[in-house]
């Protein structure tokens with residue numbers, strides 16, 4: 001906590017809440033600190049004040065008035081309930097038909113809006129460290145918050161890549177100082193097999209993307225290397241996330257399309273078969289070694305078929321588990337969109353033929369695909385505006401993912417309960433975030449919530465988005481943007497960002513072992529100053 005944004009108050013009797021109401025304050029302490037940097041006007045009772053001129057190391061507990069959301073349609077236990085929801089200390093305290101108010105409650109009138117669990121996006125590239133002109137943890141997390149995403153997991157192909165404890169800790173500190181939403185961090189796999197155990201203890205969420213085919217960051221590994229990595233992650237009981245494109249096939253098909261400058265030739269250079277081969281190889285290894293793998297951004301009907309078969313025992317039942325993910329750009333765009341997007345439509349795996357979309361939606365609805373994640377991979381428009389072979393691969397998507405999916409629900413492409421499963425429940429379970437009370441609206445869970453007016457359809461307009469990319473592949477497409485995003489009980493998005501840089505919390509993975517730190521500053525009272 002920095003001292004410069006704190007002001008000292010005496011004789012203080014109340015404050016104005018974010019909704020404009022006046023709230024009285026209990027005299028918990030003769031001296032109080034009001035944090036002006038936060039629109040919510042939070043009351044921060046001092047527990048340790050060394051010197052009023054030189055305030056250092058203030059340890060405090062945030063006491064917020066309880067919040068009650070009224071007139072809401074709450075997605076609870078798989079159904080929508082007309083109910084009220086109370087938040088205490090950032091957690092969901094109660095869901096009931098009517099919750100009695102007391103004097104200190106903040107009231108949010110949801111005006112009959114839908115209240116969903118905050119979205120968990122397990123696949124973002126927030127680009128920091130090393131590429132903060134494309135995105136940084138603040139812009140990326142603001143973009144997420146405005147799109148209803150309250151938790152992200154960042155992937156390791158930054159500069160430097162997250163391949164050892166040092167780079168992991170550095171990214172954790174960077175993100176902790178800038179992110180406005182909670183986050184986990186994945187560790188990379190390259191020539192660092194000796195480092196995986198210490199990365200697991202440092203608190204990585206999972207390993208990967210492990211790149212079987214070339215993509216941003218030059219982190220491609222050979223299949224036998226992945227096999228060795230899978231045996232280590234199996235021993236750690238960790239999840240391996242796989243970017244499944246077969247490098248040999250990419251190289252041979254790349255030669256066939258060389259010199260063809262039509263953007264669509266990029267899709268031909270990375271054919272459906274290259275994904276199918278890499279997916280089949282991965283599943284074979286996962287089953288052979290009883291490992292756990294998550295197949296990132298599945299894009300083809302061939303891969304969907306192989307994964308569906310694996311989930312029904314085609315590869316035996318050794319105890320290995322495979323989960324799969326689809327990205328919005330493969331669910332909503334096809335190679336027809338090259339006409340509109342040109343090189344902006346370049347990503348890995350590439351845009352597929354239109355008929356693939358139906359296979360992906362079927363896979364999503366029948367349980368073959370477990371998760372929708374954005375693979376938010378921003379580049380600036382200037383970087384993208386070159387020829388198709390030189391342009392960097394990747395599109396921004398964290399802010400538009402839920403809005404597009406909500407419209408898909410409205411258009412009957414997916415039922416709402418399944419949408420919540422693939423964007424909240426499953427990501428939390430597969431990536432160990434239920435340990436952190438994420439992924440559902442449930443008493444005792446974090447009050448990570450999204451309020452949505454499902455009738456409010458608008459068009460995607462990149463000028464209104466928060467990513468540094470400054471453009472969107474979905475420009476002009478219809479979507480339903482959230483009205484409000486709440487993270488651990490704090491309103492962080494309400495037609496504007498209302499959150500302090502660095503309020504986001506690091507969510508360590510299951511292997512985290514806390515290192516003994518130097519003695520923390522002891523809590524002291526005012527009399528001790």
Ligand SMILES: [Zn+2]
Nearest residue numbers: 209243296348
């Ligand atoms: Zn990838």
